[in-house]
Amino acid sequence: MICRTLKAATAAGALALIAGLPSAAMAQEVTQLRWATSATGSTGYAVKVDLMTILNREWSGYNITVLPTAGAVASVRGYALGEFDGYYGADVAFAELADDSGRFRDFRAHMEREPVQSFWAYTMEVGLAVRADDLDEYDGWGGLAGAPVFTGPAPWDVRAQLERAMAAVDVGHDYTEIDLSIAGSSLNEGTIDAFIAYTSGQTSVAPWVNEAMLSVDTAILNPTDEERAQIEAAGMEVVAVPAERFDTDIGVDEAHFVPFFYGFHLGPEVPEEDLYEMLTIIQAKSEELRAANAAFAQVDEDMVELQRRGVAASGGSVPVHPGLARFLQENDAWDEAWDDWVYR
Structure with missing residues (x-):
């Protein structure tokens, strides 16, 4: 009886092992x-x-x-x-x-x-914020020629895209790097005359940008129609981000930002x-x-x-x-x- 039980158990174990082989093989194929x-x-x-x-x-x-x-x-x-x-x-x-x-x-x-x-997952859109009191003094982005501008931290893609768009309209600004936490106060004090503003998916404002724009009276400086055409001629788009996407008054009805594309690639x-x-x-x-x-x-x-x-x-x-x-x-x-x- 014990012998038969052991044989049955051994046989059952063997069958279970055999039955498990396809699953093991499939696991190896992952x-x-x-x-x-x-x-x-x-x-x-x-x-x-x-x-x-x-x-x-x-x-x-x-x-x-x-x-x-x-x-x-x-x-x-x-x-x-x-x-x-x-x-x-x-x-x-x-x-x-x-x-x-x-x-x-x-x-x-x-x-x-x-x-x-x-695979492209979403866009980010870049533009420029200036002191609200100075907005009427600028004729588009060209008004920042020679001015100190924080276009973003040096290694970031958002900075690379904004610099690319500004180069398309030949805005020879003075890149001034600052800590993100003092962007608003640096604009207010005149250390910089503009800083990068950007959104994700034409919807949400970057948290540090939002904080900076809430800390000081700012406005979005849009490129002129001519500058927009130059940006587009350089192979980039210009899109409109509604003013209501921002948590503060931006001085214009919509922000004209330059998108770029982020993806997760294989x-x-x-x-x-x-x-x-x-x-x-x-x-x-x-x-x-x-x-x-x-x-x-x-x-x-x-x-x-x-x-x-x-x-x-x-x-x-x-x-x-x-x-x-x-x-x-x-x-x-x-x-x-x-x-x-x-x-x-």
Whole structure:
């Protein structure tokens, strides 16, 4: 009896082991993705965690770990050096990478692989705030020529985009770096004549900007129509952010800001079919993503159009992932002029 019981138990154990083999094999097939983003506590980190939560649940075959870095540029560098599988990158950073300039000066010689664009998550929009009493003295951005201006902390993408837009209208200002906490008082005291103001998704004002604008009587200095045309001729957009998005009077009915695009990107190591599937999941779950984080508002409102705008803004500075190209093609949003931009 004992012998028969032992044999039965052994047989049952063997069957359980055999039955468990497919699950073990499937577990081994899961690809681990080390996806870098900006620092813990930043918008980029919070948004990536919310995205990861849904993708880990819905995207079969992949498991994502979010890795904070010093910032978006650090994540792009890390991917190019083979340290990460995914990264948090902006079109303005990709432009510098392509030119081997700015924050990526002399970096290309050290790259192990080329970053590509694969998913655009939201825009950030940049402009200028000045003393409210001085607003009528300026004729657009050109009135700041030679003036001390804080365009943002040196390593930040928002500063890079504002400097790029100001260069398009040839505003040769004096960059003056200050601590974010004293931006308002520095403007009030005349240490600077303007500082960067920016929003996310044409909706929310950056907290430190909001605090600075509440601490001193400020106004938004819009570019003139001619300057706007020059910015657009340089390959950038100009969008209108309603005055009610701000917590204080901005002196104008709407702020004319220059957007750039932030995305969470994966390289061609992720096959076209899989990346395409990821994008369709994001589109299908866009309402849930928006509920988790308001930064996904643009994804929820028009996922396809956001991807189209992001690719257009990149100007082919880095290749387009084949999965993103397919997503746009199947949604009738692909421009044949971009065919040469697709990663081969």
